[in-house]
Amino acid sequence: MPQFHIVSLFPEFFDSPLGVALMGRARDAGIVDVTFHNPRDFSSDRHRHVDDSPYGGGPGMVLQGEPVAAALRSIPQPGRMLVMSPGGRPMTQRMARAWAKEEHLTIICGRYEGLDQRLFELFPLEAVSLGDVVLNGGETAALALMEAVARLMPGFMGKEASGDEESFSAGLLEYPHYTRPEVLEGLPVPEVLRSGDHGRIARWRREMSLRATLAVRPDLLDSAPLGREDALTLAGVPRERAGRNLSLCLMHYPVMLDAKNSGVSSLTNFDIHDIARISCSYAMGPFYVVTPLEDQQRLLAEILQHWTDGPGGRGNPDRARALRLVRPALSLDAAMTELEQRTGQRPRLVVSSATWPAGRNAPPLLTCADVLEWCRSGPVLLCLGTAHGLAPEVLARSDGQLRPVRFLQYNHLSVRSAAAILADRILGDYQ
Structure with missing residues (x-):
């Protein structure tokens, strides 16, 4: 059961929230104990300034290290030291449970552009975030952290089971x-x-x-x-509609055959099978395979016939189900037209290619979350390139691009591996 030590420029911020409801009753009962430590009280400046402009220039001010360090050293038993910062680890219930077992917990409320970085070298500070948001200061986040920890303390909730079902x-x-009434504006409580x-x-x-x-x-x-x-x-x-609105398109033309020349690549049996299985696993739309060559079209037709209506499909119904999603197409335009006819909407075209970055005429950069939002409102065709990646003319006509899976590292995954990873990043395991 920790004692909280709050390091803040505005300790009065906590007066009201720590004095009402469960938190107020817990403080009165001695279940929650809070002390405050204001860095202004340790400032050597006659005006009690605790901030200064950043080295290297830039907007805003930075909390100085000296008054904050003195405030921390004034705490006899600081315990774990947490800094509320948007750059920290997102807070979770598991973390709150671990903190609830501490005897002392120091929470530092950041302000301005943050703390002098050297404080992280002088003290064992752990940066904690309330989420992907930026607040005026760390006081609001510190209050949320205190409530999350305090409600796990024995006696805080009254009925201990209350915390177990949240x-x-x-x-x-x-x-x-x-709760009552049994019927609210025509809506009954479930039977x-x-x-x-x-x-x-x-x-x-x-x-x-x-x-x-x-x-x-x-x-x-x-x-x-x-x-x-x-x-x-x-x-x-x-499942929600997002998965059905996403279709993969494997391009064999036009693709880069080397660093300078574009052309046609050959079909690969593994790619057809595995990307079809990915599409089926994630409940996606049709899987388009683009090649303009007649012999490649015939090869694709033979593969599909064998694994859907032929002996392969009869012996492996799961594989047949996946391969039935495959749609041969002579061109990207043909795939786009077929998908538009199927859905009644012109699909957005998204690309991901080993040729990233795509130069000055590159399409807008998208995140997987962006693509998921597009899928929630209409069809999206995600084009992946074979050989050395998609040709520039495909990239130029797209609505947006996803970076390659490992764009900062070794970037030479097979296209079927990339398809699986991108599908999971966009749709998640349970879409």
Whole structure:
């Protein structure tokens, strides 16, 4: 049960929130103990200034190291030292549980452009973020951290089970809640909650928790403790439309055959099979294979016939299901037209190529989150190049580009490997 030590230029910020509701009662009962340490009290400047302009120039001011260091050294037992900063590790419930076991916890509230970096060398400071947002200062974030930790202390919640069923406590988001009246503006409370059957209610709450997590934070399912019944529940939840709106397109023309020359590459059996399986696994739209050569078209038709309606498909129905997503196309225009006819909308064209960066006429750079948002509103065709990557004319006509998977490192993955990684980055494991 930690004692909190708050290092802040504005300790009065905490007067109201720490004096009301559960936090106020916990302080009155001695469950939560908070001390404040203002760096201004340790300033050597007669005006109590604690900030100065940054070396190297630039906007804003920086908190000076001397008064902050003196404030930290004035704390007899600082314990772990946390700095609230947008550049820190995002706070999680797991981190809050670990902090709740500490005897002392020092929280430093950043201001201006941040702290003098040398403080991180002088003290064992851990930067913590409230999320991908920038606040006026660290006080708001520090208050959130204190509440997250304090509510885990014995006696804080009153009914200890309350904290066990909240969001993230079991690795999932919480189920929805209802109270009186039984009917609110024509909307009734779900029948199961009025049934008195505690087993049904528990199963319903678990299912609603799983559904909420799948819809809003599917990333949490990677580490959540799930059983067989949970897996069956998730398998039965309809997936959102985003996956169906994303289609992969494997380009064999025009592609770069070397650093300067473009042309046509040959089909690869592995690429056809594996990218089709990726498309099927992520519940994506049709998978287009573009080649203008007649012999390559015939080869593709033979592969598809064998693995869908032929002996390969009869012996391996799963492979047949995946290969049925493949759509041969003579050109990128043909693929775009077919997808438009299928969906009733002109698809957005996104490219990812080993030839990145694409020069002065490069299409806008996109993140995988950008592509997912596009998929939620309409069809998207993601083009991947074979050989040495897509030709410049394909890049130039696209609506946006994704960087190669390992654009800062070794950038020579097979196209089927890149397709799998990009599909997962865009759609996630549970889309």
